[in-house]
Amino acid sequence: MGTASRRQEFLSGMRDESPILLGVIPFGMIFGALAITSGLSTLAAQAMSSVVFAGSAQFIAAQLLGADTSGIVILMVVFVVNLRHLLYSASVAPHVEGLRPGWKLMLAYLLTDEAYAVTIAHYTSQGDARARHWYFLGAGLTLWVSWQLSTAVGIFIGAQIPRSWPLGFVLPITFIALVVPGLKDGASVAAAVIAGALGLAVGGLPYKTGIIVAALVGILVGMLVEGRKR
Amino acid sequence: MNPWLTMILAGLLTYGIRLSFIALRGRITVPDWFQRALRFVPAAVLSAIIVPGLFDRAGTLDFSVRNPQLWAGILAIAVAWRTKNVLLTIAAGMLALLALQLILG
Numbered sequence: 001m002g003t004a005s006r007r008q009e010f011l012s013g014m015r016d017e018s019p020i021l022l023g024v025i026p027f028g029m030i031f032g033a034l035a036i037t038s039g040l041s042t043l044a045a046q047a048m049s050s051v052v053f054a055g056s057a058q059f060i061a062a063q064l065l066g067a068d069t070s071g072i073v074i075l076m077v078v079f080v081v082n083l084r085h086l087l088y089s090a091s092v093a094p095h096v097e098g099l100r101p102g103w104k105l106m107l108a109y110l111l112t113d114e115a116y117a118v119t120i121a122h123y124t125s126q127g128d129a130r131a132r133h134w135y136f137l138g139a140g141l142t143l144w145v146s147w148q149l150s151t152a153v154g155i156f157i158g159a160q161i162p163r164s165w166p167l168g169f170v171l172p173i174t175f176i177a178l179v180v181p182g183l184k185d186g187a188s189v190a191a192a193v194i195a196g197a198l199g200l201a202v203g204g205l206p207y208k209t210g211i212i213v214a215a216l217v218g219i220l221v222g223m224l225v226e227g228r229k230r
Numbered sequence: 231m232n233p234w235l236t237m238i239l240a241g242l243l244t245y246g247i248r249l250s251f252i253a254l255r256g257r258i259t260v261p262d263w264f265q266r267a268l269r270f271v272p273a274a275v276l277s278a279i280i281v282p283g284l285f286d287r288a289g290t291l292d293f294s295v296r297n298p299q300l301w302a303g304i305l306a307i308a309v310a311w312r313t314k315n316v317l318l319t320i321a322a323g324m325l326a327l328l329a330l331q332l333i334l335g
Contacts, residue, residue: 016316022320044237051240057244061237065236071239072231074240075239078243082244097255104249104252105249107252108253109248113279173303175279176306179280180310188270194274195274197281199278199281200281214274214278215274218278219271220267223266
């Protein structure tokens with residue numbers, strides 16, 4: 001395997017991740033601003049973006065820290081909100097199985113929603129599979145750098161971000177762009193529709209536990225639809 | 231608990247979740263049905279975040295036809311379906327939302 005294909009994979013990962021930044025950058029800016037208004041220090045707000053590096057969990061953790069919530073409660077909430085990453089980890093595991101431990105440790109750190117969605121689509125596409133961890137690294141690092149910089153901008157401009165900005169909407173739109181092109185058969189459409197409908201129905205469950213319940217049922221329905229065709 | 235300690239533990243917890251299966255793979259045997267289930271992970275997890283997000287307006291669910299997020303979301307789904315272009319989908323969705331907010335108020 002040549003250096004050329006590694007570089008090509010790395011650059012492809014960067015390229016495919018970059019349109020998503022249109023959604024990620026405003027989200028990071030809002031986090032920076034929100035963390036400061038919640039009472040976190042500039043340093044703590046910036047550090048959270050690399051220490052935790054998980055958008056939704058950071059939003060909730062910053063607000064809870066600002067409200068003097070007990071540490072144990074915050075950890076429980078972060079655990080539940082990030083539990084979906086367990087599914088991502090299981091999903092990419094077969095593709096990174098042969099890599100050295102150092103690679104696995106690094107790629108696990110970069111396993112966010114946005115890097116996962118782009119990378120898994122690449123892993124399951126046709127072509128030479130040997131250099132694809134470089135694609136993962138390219139996509140993951142692009143997201144990481146953007147997240148750090150947009151957090152810093154958010155901290156800097158702080159409360160100047162208008163409250164009327166519909167920023168809660170950036171995330172669902174970004175995910176639509178990532179999910180819809182991958183719906184290539186009835187089984188995956190069924191999984192998406194059921195998980196989406198259930199996500200709404202059980203959305204009232206505390207701290208996003210509904211996402212996990214809805215996703216598991218969606219996965220089950222997808223498998224049942226797939227099984228019928230066999 | 232000190233806020234810094236809480237943050238560091240939250241980071242370790244998140245990292246542990248992300249590393250879990252990546253590290254365990256090869257040491258534990260995964261059943262066949264589990265392998266088949268993984269294909270549906272992206273569509274199921276992200277859809278479970280998308281749909282509530284279309285109805286959630288500043289913390290309350292808005293099921294009315296005057297909810298601009300709903301229409302912008304439907305447009306984004308159509309654009310994503312036809313073009314498979316990420317940038318175009320996000321841009322269309324956000325522009326549609328801004329325009330609809332002006333019209334629907």
